[in-house]
Structure formats: structure tokens, C-alpha cells
Amino acid sequence: MELLRVKNLKKSYGELVAVDGISFTVEQGEVFALLGPNGAGKTSTIKCILGLRKKDSGEIVLNSSVAYLPEKKELYRSYTVERMIKTAKSYGKNFDEKKAYSLVEEFKLNPSEKVANLSHGMATLLYLAITLAEDVTLYVMDEPTWGLDPLMRNKVLSIMRKLSLDGKAVLYTSHILSEVEKVADRVAIMRKGKIVEMGPLDDIKEKYILVSVPKGESVEGGYFYKETTEEEIYLVEKATNIEGQPASFDAIFEALVKGERK
């Protein structure tokens, strides 16, 4: 079931085109990742979806209840963890307080600790606990693993995976590719406000190969990836008449985002 449909979304800030006509959908039971370098338009896209920014044009059909983890994890600094949760409960519609506390415990946060004393990572975890305690179908998370140590990051990824298995969906942004590969089912790679590649991760990995040519030559339709002392390496779509090396998702991402196409 389609929970979210974005069609030809556009958003500019004055002269700056942040989102330039993108379309995608998020289905129930999937983890969908919006990827791209800083300034590619990921956060603007999310804010338009949630109505926090006014879109210039395009269509957004949101068919689901939503909980949102913003990029800036700002909480009330003078509150304790416990009071923060109580406050969230009073704002929330379907807020499960028990779940919030069990997550706080799982994340090893002290309920009587002041928010001001939490590290970046711990504040992210508290915000995550509050977001995840909201019983909704679509979780929209902007950089949910920002500042987390590897153990906690894996825990959060595992929670995201479980959400998808329970028929929920996650739309999230990240710039850490190794974790994206672990948890995302479909990804959209953004560059300068446009989606340059989208699909199941497995399909994208199977689509491309890396081809090296002597310096000075180029590969028609290929994306420049990098150069060595005597060669240039290009990312190209697989075809029967081209020989190449398998491309990691890292390489695919880097070449597409550089966007130097021949």
C-alpha cells in the first residue's frame, strides 16, 4: 500500500532551487532512504512533505499517520528526560508512554538526567525514543543515527528494520552509506534538487559497473568516478559488450553525485 506519493515537487528559496521536480512513493513495509550530499534537497523535501515548508508546485499525497524526527534534535534543555517524555505525551496523539520509557532504558538513558547534560548522541536517542513511541504508520526521520556510536547505531537500525517488518514504513535521510546498505530497501539518490537514481538497492548494485580507460579517453554516457596515475575510471550501465569491474554502492553513489557525465 502506498503511504506517500510525491509528484514533481518543486521548492525554491529565492534564487536557490532546493527541490527541482522530484517524484517518488513510499510503500507500507519498506525503509526508503533519501540520499545525497549536503544541500541536495533532502531536508527540504521532507519539510515540504510534512507541511513545514510551503511547496512551490507539485503534488504530495500523504496517506498515513506520521511521526517526525527532525534534523536538528532540539529539546527543552532545562527539562529532565522524564519530564521531556511527559511533555511529548501531552503533545502526541497516539503516544505510548510505556514504549518511550522502555526505549529510554534500551538506549541506556537516565530518566532523571537533564536534557542539557546529554551528549549529541544521547539527545538524538531521546528524540528517537519520543518519535518511536508515537504509534503511526510512517516514520519520517532526518539523520536518525547522527552522532551515535556504532552499537547504538546498530540498535537503531535494527529497530527501523523491525518497524518495516511490522507493516510500518520509514522514510529517512542519511549520508552514511554503509548503514544505508544495511537497512534501506529502496533508495533515491539526490543531487542538486533532482533524483538521479532510484530503486531497490539490489537493483542499483546490479545496474552499474566500473570501467577504466587510459587518461584522455572517456566513456560515452559514463559518470566520472576517479582517476589513477594513468587511467580514468567511469561508472557505466552494464551492457553485454562492456567489460568492467563490479561497482560498490559507495562508488555508484560517489560517481552519480559528482555528476560529471560524458
Next chain:
Amino acid sequence: MWFAIDFNSHVPVYKQIKENLKALIAAGKIKEGEFVPSIRRLAQDLEVNLNTVARAYRELVEEGVLKVVRGMGYVVVGVNEEGMTRENLAKLRELLLKLKQLNVERRVIEKICEEVFEDGAAESEKP
């Protein structure tokens, strides 16, 4: 059921699942007629998406390795020997081409063939 998935590998996850299951069947760890875990269960165990496991199972059904028992799940038919043979012959051809490029003489390769096909020698002649 659990096996390691290399998420950073260039090999798609569904293919890794297929290869792992085939290896388990070929090694006799899952036997003919036995059920493999449900799609949901394996997705949970490996922490991957349902669609990824579903895709692996679908292709294994197409290859004749698994079959669907309605309302029950997926049952092992056996590793499709014809398919495995074809796959491995293709690998052998590739290896032979490489050896040819390395100027390995034909009789050296023929000697390996003779040794392998001699009775009882097959198991000890792994490269």
C-alpha cells in the same frame, strides 16, 4: 536460521541469500522435503526486508531448488543438478581460458582431468 550477509558487498543481498541457501542444501544441512524458514522469519533473522527474501525464494522456485506448498511454505526440492552443472561448466570454461592465456599446455589440463576422473581420486583432487 542465520548466515552472514555482507551488506557492503557489490553482490546484491537477495543473491547472497540464494547462494547461502543453495550451499546449505548442497551440504545436506537442509534436506530434500524439509521446509525452509518462512519469508518473514528469515527476513527477521537476517534483518533484511521481506521483499528481499521473497525475491530470493521466488528465484529459487524458478530454478527448481524450492517449491511452494500452498498454505504451508517453501519446501526443498534439492539443488537443481542441471543448473549447477551448467553454472560450474561455465566457470570451468572461464578458468580454462585464463589458463590458456597463461600459456598452460593442454596436456597439463588433460592430466588433471584424467586424475580427477580416475576412480576414488575425485575427492582428493581439489585445487
